[in-house]
Amino acid sequence: MSITFQTKPGLVVYLTAGDPSLEATYDIALAAIDNGAQVIELGVPFSDPLADGPVIQRASERAVGRGVRLQDVLQLCGQIRAARPASGIILFSYLNPVVRMGLPAFCAAAKASGADGVLLTDMIVEEATEYLAEMRRNDLAPVFLAAPTSPDERLKAIAEHSRGFVYAISRVGITGKQDAIGSDAEQLVRRLKQFTDLPVAVGFGISRAEHVAAVMQFADAAVVGSAIVQLIEESQPGDEARAVGDFVRGLAGK
Amino acid sequence: MPVLEQVTEVSRSMGTGRFGAYGGRYVPETLMAALLELEAAYLNAQRDPAFQQELDGLLHHYCGRPTPLYFAKRMTEQLGGAQIWLKREDLLHTGAHKINNALGQGLLARRMGKQRIIAETGAGQHGVATATVCALFGLECVIYMGEEDMRRQELNVYRMRLLGADVRGVSSGSATLKDAINEAMRDWVTNVRTTFYILGSALGAHPYPTMVRDFHRVISKEAKRQFAEQVGRNPDAVVACVGGGSNAIGAFYEFIPDQNVRLIGVEAGGRGPGLGDHAARFNMQGGGIPGVLQGTYSYVLQDDAGQVSLTHSVSAGLDYASVGPEHAMLHDQGRAEYVSASDDEALNATKALSRTEGIVPALESAHAIAHAMKLAPQMGRDKVMMVNLSGRGDKDMGIISRELHLGSGPAENKGTR
Numbered sequence: 001m002s003i004t005f006q007t008k009p010g011l012v013v014y015l016t017a018g019d020p021s022l023e024a025t026y027d028i029a030l031a032a033i034d035n036g037a038q039v040i041e042l043g044v045p046f047s048d049p050l051a052d053g054p055v056i057q058r059a060s061e062r063a064v065g066r067g068v069r070l071q072d073v074l075q076l077c078g079q080i081r082a083a084r085p086a087s088g089i090i091l092f093s094y095l096n097p098v099v100r101m102g103l104p105a106f107c108a109a110a111k112a113s114g115a116d117g118v119l120l121t122d123m124i125v126e127e128a129t130e131y132l133a134e135m136r137r138n139d140l141a142p143v144f145l146a147a148p149t150s151p152d153e154r155l156k157a158i159a160e161h162s163r164g165f166v167y168a169i170s171r172v173g174i175t176g177k178q179d180a181i182g183s184d185a186e187q188l189v190r191r192l193k194q195f196t197d198l199p200v201a202v203g204f205g206i207s208r209a210e211h212v213a214a215v216m217q218f219a220d221a222a223v224v225g226s227a228i229v230q231l232i233e234e235s236q237p238g239d240e241a242r243a244v245g246d247f248v249r250g251l252a253g254k
Numbered sequence: 255m256p257v258l259e260q261v262t263e264v265s266r267s268m269g270t271g272r273f274g275a276y277g278g279r280y281v282p283e284t285l286m287a288a289l290l291e292l293e294a295a296y297l298n299a300q301r302d303p304a305f306q307q308e309l310d311g312l313l314h315h316y317c318g319r320p321t322p323l324y325f326a327k328r329m330t331e332q333l334g335g336a337q338i339w340l341k342r343e344d345l346l347h348t349g350a351h352k353i354n355n356a357l358g359q360g361l362l363a364r365r366m367g368k369q370r371i372i373a374e375t376g377a378g379q380h381g382v383a384t385a386t387v388c389a390l391f392g393l394e395c396v397i398y399m400g401e402e403d404m405r406r407q408e409l410n411v412y413r414m415r416l417l418g419a420d421v422r423g424v425s426s427g428s429a430t431l432k433d434a435i436n437e438a439m440r441d442w443v444t445n446v447r448t449t450f451y452i453l454g455s456a457l458g459a460h461p462y463p464t465m466v467r468d469f470h471r472v473i474s475k476e477a478k479r480q481f482a483e484q485v486g487r488n489p490d491a492v493v494a495c496v497g498g499g500s501n502a503i504g505a506f507y508e509f510i511p512d513q514n515v516r517l518i519g520v521e522a523g524g525r526g527p528g529l530g531d532h533a534a535r536f537n538m539q540g541g542g543i544p545g546v547l548q549g550t551y552s553y554v555l556q557d558d559a560g561q562v563s564l565t566h567s568v569s570a571g572l573d574y575a576s577v578g579p580e581h582a583m584l585h586d587q588g589r590a591e592y593v594s595a596s597d598d599e600a601l602n603a604t605k606a607l608s609r610t611e612g613i614v615p616a617l618e619s620a621h622a623i624a625h626a627m628k629l630a631p632q633m634g635r636d637k638v639m640m641v642n643l644s645g646r647g648d649k650d651m652g653i654i655s656r657e658l659h660l661g662s663g664p665a666e667n668k669g670t671r
């Protein structure tokens with residue numbers, strides 16, 4: 001298990017795998033790790049990303065258009081694992097590509113690729129019986145999302161079934177940048193901490209070093225997604241890894 | 255009892271909305287509290303006679319229920335087989351069955367104190383029905399619609415705007431129904447605390463498929479009674495088009511226990527059998543495979559990597575990559591049969607019904623007519639068939655006139671009968 005947030009700040013970096021190319025994602029992931037990201041969330045592009053804002057939607061559409069498949073993302077995960085044995089890697093997907101492969105086959109392949117855990121955007125704890133059994137069988141960490149709208153009873157179940165860390169959604173909404181981190185996030189993390197000793201990572205709308213610093217006041221890590229995906233979109237071809245590396249270093253305040 | 259315990263209690267009693275292996279609830283966690291709240295409110299409303307009374311009153315006085323069961327005599331004679339009876343949902347206020355559900359959910363939204371309504375629409379009929387209900391109840395209304403659908407169902411866009419709705423175009427994907435649902439769900443995730451999502455088909459996460467079906471059950475309830483009165487017995491077959499499947503499940507539901515009534519759903523065969531050329535989830539080679547789309551587990555047209563396919567149909571209302579989970583169950587059980595009709599067959603059926611009965615069907619409903627025209631001659635003259643005429647064709651006049659060359663002069667446009 002390589003999901004730890006020993007160094008501060010705890011940083012999780014989300015990447016849409018295959019945008020702009022699988023090779024580029026590999027370079028970008030290593031650059032992010034080398035500049036302070038403890039965990040990489042490797043996003044599987046999907047045709048219908050209904051929890052995502054425009055930035056990740058566009059990235060997903062580009063990668064799907066390029067023919068990037070779950071199988072390719074698993075292979076990419078294996079390559080990143082080989083290059084950076086100590087860092088954390090989470091596979092981040094909508095459910096359908098995983099269901100298409102089959103839960104047992106997917107979990108076995110995820111393990112073989114060296115992933116530490118899996119986050120399925122549209123999988124809630126009530127529906128997760130078979131998924132959790134397969135994850136356990138393969139010694140993989142299921143990471144569930146917790147939302148500001150989740151009542152305590154649900155947070156308890158989410159905390160109990162998560163391994164590695166719990167992903168707290170900072171606000172009610174889809175992924176994407178925002179100006180400031182609202183009070184929803186802190187309240188949610190406090191409520192979650194009643195039920196678990198696992199690290200809590202806060203995501204959605206975190207794009208600047210001051211956001212990361214604010215989150216670190218009450219949580220264990222910050223997840224940065226859309227800001228990095230947008231930076232990749234706006235970078236000159238070939239310059240993405242350098243740009244992301246610099247950006248991550250900046251987020252970490254170094 | 256605190257609200258939370260109440261919600262949990264209720265949700266236990268209703269399960270997780272499974273239809274055999276299908277259905278369930280696959281949504282971002284942010285929506286779960288809202289889905290549980292909705293489920294509790296719906297169950298509570300169902301048990302409240304005043305709610306049902308108000309709904310029935312509006313369905314009668316505002317919408318025009320019961321809709322007639324009409325014997326299509328000339329069409330029956332021409333086909334020379336089973337008697338064709340049309341359940342005239344096209345005569346409802348706003349021109350389609352969709353108002354049954356929009357009204358039910360609108361009343362529920364009002365009961366829950368939600369002031370802001372969102373909905374998706376494909377053909378625009380659900381959008382028009384929702385905009386109508388919002389006007390009636392004085393609620394804010396936002397409708398998401400694929401830009402391709404806005405183009406081909408332009409008249410419905412104007413109707414929604416006239417009714418006071420904010421119609422927002424969606425350009426992602428194929429810019430049709432699926433993409434409109436994605437955008438509506440994004441809105442709901444963002445505004446979940448204040449907003450009620452009036453989902454328009456028997457799709458999505460629990461409790462929607464059950465709730466939407468319940469609001470359309472009135473179709474088969476009435477039809478069963480009308481068949482008893484007008485024919486003296488049940489029909490031998492019930493035929494309905496299936497996009498998401500709301501009119502079909504409403505038309506089938508009360509007949510499901512009656513094993514001798516054939517239930518036939520007609521999907522969009524589009525322009526051919528290739529993936530991307532049709533919306534026949536059950537029927538064609540390269541048809542649907544069980545998967546998760548937009549909150550529910552059902553048949554989904556997809557590639558072998560699990561990416562959802564584009565679809566095609568001349569009718570915007572059938573142009574969808576998945577299908578309601580209860581239909582998936584009825585399909586696997588063999589209780590209902592699912593067939594398809596092509597774009598051309600639907601257009602021919604539109605012309606045929608217009609000219610034999612003086613009824614212009616919606617292109618969606620025309621798929622059901624097309625199959626009835628194939629099936630009736632294979633059945634004896636003593637057999638009786640119900641076709642659910644789910645909507646009227648006014649909204650489709652642009653497409654119909656282009657496809658059937660109605661603008662090209664009086665000679666070609668002359669009636670053939």
